Amino acid sequence: MSNTTSLPTSEAPAARRLPGDLAIWVFILSEMLVFAVFFAAYAFARAKNVELFNEYQQTVNRDLGALNTFLLITGSWFVVRAVQAAHRDDLPAVPRNILLGFLCGGGFVVVKIIEYAAKFGAGITLSTNTFYMFYISLTFFHFMHVILGMVILAVIWVQARKGAYTSRDAHGLESGAAYWHMVDLLWIILFPLVYVMR
Amino acid sequence: MQYKSQAVAKPYFIAAIGLFVGQILFGLILGLQYVLGDFLFPAIPFNVARMVHTNLLIVWLLFGFMGGAYYMIPEESETELFSPKLALAMFWIFLVAGALTIVGYLAVPYATLAELTGNSLLETMGREFLEQPLPTKLGIVVVALAFLFNITLTVLKGKKTSISIVLLLGLWGLAVFFLFSFYNPVNVVLDKFFWWWTVHLWVEGVWELILGSFLAFVLIKTTGVDREVIEKWLYVIVTLTLITGIIGTGHHYFWIGTPEYWQWWGSIFSALEPIPFFAMTVFAFNMVNRRRREHPNKAAVLWALGTGVMSFLGAGVWGFLHTLAPVNYYTHGTQITAAHGHMAFYGAYAMVNLMMISYAMPILRGRAANSNKSQVLEMWSFWLMTVAIVFITLFLTAAGILQVWLQRVSDAPLPFMVAQDKIALFYWMREWAGVAFLVGLIVYIASFFVGGEEKQA
Numbered sequence: 001m002s003n004t005t006s007l008p009t010s011e012a013p014a015a016r017r018l019p020g021d022l023a024i025w026v027f028i029l030s031e032m033l034v035f036a037v038f039f040a041a042y043a044f045a046r047a048k049n050v051e052l053f054n055e056y057q058q059t060v061n062r063d064l065g066a067l068n069t070f071l072l073i074t075g076s077w078f079v080v081r082a083v084q085a086a087h088r089d090d091l092p093a094v095p096r097n098i099l100l101g102f103l104c105g106g107g108f109v110v111v112k113i114i115e116y117a118a119k120f121g122a123g124i125t126l127s128t129n130t131f132y133m134f135y136i137s138l139t140f141f142h143f144m145h146v147i148l149g150m151v152i153l154a155v156i157w158v159q160a161r162k163g164a165y166t167s168r169d170a171h172g173l174e175s176g177a178a179y180w181h182m183v184d185l186l187w188i189i190l191f192p193l194v195y196v197m198r
Numbered sequence: 199m200q201y202k203s204q205a206v207a208k209p210y211f212i213a214a215i216g217l218f219v220g221q222i223l224f225g226l227i228l229g230l231q232y233v234l235g236d237f238l239f240p241a242i243p244f245n246v247a248r249m250v251h252t253n254l255l256i257v258w259l260l261f262g263f264m265g266g267a268y269y270m271i272p273e274e275s276e277t278e279l280f281s282p283k284l285a286l287a288m289f290w291i292f293l294v295a296g297a298l299t300i301v302g303y304l305a306v307p308y309a310t311l312a313e314l315t316g317n318s319l320l321e322t323m324g325r326e327f328l329e330q331p332l333p334t335k336l337g338i339v340v341v342a343l344a345f346l347f348n349i350t351l352t353v354l355k356g357k358k359t360s361i362s363i364v365l366l367l368g369l370w371g372l373a374v375f376f377l378f379s380f381y382n383p384v385n386v387v388l389d390k391f392f393w394w395w396t397v398h399l400w401v402e403g404v405w406e407l408i409l410g411s412f413l414a415f416v417l418i419k420t421t422g423v424d425r426e427v428i429e430k431w432l433y434v435i436v437t438l439t440l441i442t443g444i445i446g447t448g449h450h451y452f453w454i455g456t457p458e459y460w461q462w463w464g465s466i467f468s469a470l471e472p473i474p475f476f477a478m479t480v481f482a483f484n485m486v487n488r489r490r491r492e493h494p495n496k497a498a499v500l501w502a503l504g505t506g507v508m509s510f511l512g513a514g515v516w517g518f519l520h521t522l523a524p525v526n527y528y529t530h531g532t533q534i535t536a537a538h539g540h541m542a543f544y545g546a547y548a549m550v551n552l553m554m555i556s557y558a559m560p561i562l563r564g565r566a567a568n569s570n571k572s573q574v575l576e577m578w579s580f581w582l583m584t585v586a587i588v589f590i591t592l593f594l595t596a597a598g599i600l601q602v603w604l605q606r607v608s609d610a611p612l613p614f615m616v617a618q619d620k621i622a623l624f625y626w627m628r629e630w631a632g633v634a635f636l637v638g639l640i641v642y643i644a645s646f647f648v649g650g651e652e653k654q655a
Contacts, residue, residue: 021430023434026477030441030473033470033473034441034467037466037469041462045462127457127459134462137459137462
């Protein structure tokens with residue numbers, strides 16, 4: 001692979017190439033398919049219960065949801081910076097930005113736990129109603145992906161500290177970054193869908 | 199063969215094929231009983247024939263898995279098996295226990311068998327697929343543990359490859375989930391709930407790992423594609439299997455008294471279960487297309503491609519047909535399920551075992567591949583059995599659709615037995631397809647005994 005910079009978020013000037021490993025993209029697309037089916041199921045269920053969904057949507061904590069959106073987008077920004085740093089061989093900046101991205105993920109997890117504590121404390125379960133079934137299922141499934149994404153970032157951080165990612169080979173970093181962006185992207189759909197749109 | 203101890207796989211393979219024949223014979227008896235209700239009654243009642251048919255299937259597949267593992271692990275680990283003697287001892291124990299169990303099913307009424315074998319001590323019998331008497335179940339655990347001990351120690355003392363790690367994961371999962379067969383709570387909902395932890399998490403979870411691992415091994419050997427490429431595919435397949443398959447268990451929890459959210463969870467996750475199977479199809483074809491050498495064993499490659507396609511069709515497509523809760527509401531427990539079961543078991547697990555046997559047996563018999571004559575015969579058996587199972591599946595699907603319509607959807611739903619009478623034609627056609635399958639199986643066995651010029655190992 002040539003060392004021309006091609007970022008996950010931009011088009012390569014000359015030959016277009018897939019950032020990261022093909023396998024991670026198969027994985028990402030499958031994951032997104034699972035979520036897509038879940039989102040479609042949500043839409044389908046909502047269409048049959050618009051009033052119930054509108055009523056209970058009022059009871060979820062939109063502010064915490066918005067804060068989490070901010071945290072994830074910021075996290076993705078740091079991860080982009082890490083990849084850019086690797087492409088210009090700014091080796092110390094790679095682990096630093098990955099760590100910052102990881103911390104944003106950690107912030108998301110803390111906020112989400114606060115949100116869950118309030119809901120579960122109020123006695124809400126999967127069987128409360130269809131809206132809450134989707135709210136808990138979707139956000140928890142996504143929550144598990146944030147944790148997996150953080151595990152991946154942690155592994156990348158360890159590797160990056162050893163100087164594993166350079167302009168010549170940033171394959172592993174790009175793969176992990178792509179996965180983290182997916183976690184972010186899914187939330188960007190999930191948040192308006194479940195918390196905001198009515 | 200590279201390692202002497204791989205030879206222990208041979209008796210396992212032979213037993214697997216023998217039991218396979220038994221399974222098919224009982225399948226034919228069973229198929230005939232669908233249309234001639236008192237055929238062989240009272241000697242072999244329908245419920246007994248069914249139990250023998252399904253139990254023989256499970257046992258022969260387990261023999262195949264064990265044989266495959268004993269063959270593959272020394273080669274992957276680049277070391278002799280930890281204890282070939284233990285492997286042979288376990289073979290005989292498993293074979294005798296299995297045979298006694300089948301004799302028990304056939305010789306005495308099931309209730310008497312339960313009484314004789316101490317079911318009152320720990321009540322585990324009487325549940326579909328887990329009908330085995332307590333001593334047999336305990337025997338399975340002992341054999342599985344000794345087998346895992348043997349295999350795991352071999353891997354630990356030798357090279358650890360991704361393929362062998364995935365196989366170990368699958369085999370350990372197989373053993374762990376079997377333990378749920380000992381858990382039989384009085385509450386019928388809980389009983390069914392955990393019963394699926396053995397049944398579903400076997401066939402739609404850990405067995406898929408075994409399948410992926412065997413497929414990867416044979417593809418490496420026959421195509422010469424880089425291990426790195428093949429292992430990457432294997433990882434993707436394993437991950438996809440686990441993402442979809444574990445929560446996909448929920449598609450069995452629609453109507454058994456579990457909370458409603460299972461209808462959503464089960465539908466969504468299991469709807470995606472075809473993906474890992476599709477990945478396996480693409481994987482098999484991709485690797486064969488990118489092959490770096492022409493392996494003399496063409497038959498093994500055919501089985502590898504076959505299992506890729508047929509597992510996708512049988513497990514993936516036919517599973518998807520009735521996996522969504524609103525569809526399953528009508529199709530639950532009809533011939534649609536039987537159609538899916540037949541093609542999925544054949545396509546995924548029977549074929550992967552036949553692939554492993556096809557690849558390993560010639561080598562165990564001291565040659566790289568069988569003679570051309572023998573391979574041609576084997577390929578004939580491949581097509582006969584595969585086409586036969588396709589027809590069995592299509593006839594059962596037709597029977598199932600009609601059954602759903604007549605019995606559950608139409609304005610004037612018919613009673614079960616009346617609907618059964620009306621679809622008898624499809625049962626007759628299924629039976630004839632079954633006969634064709636048996637012919638294919640006979641041709642398969644014959645392929646082991648024809649001579650001809652063989653390629654040296």
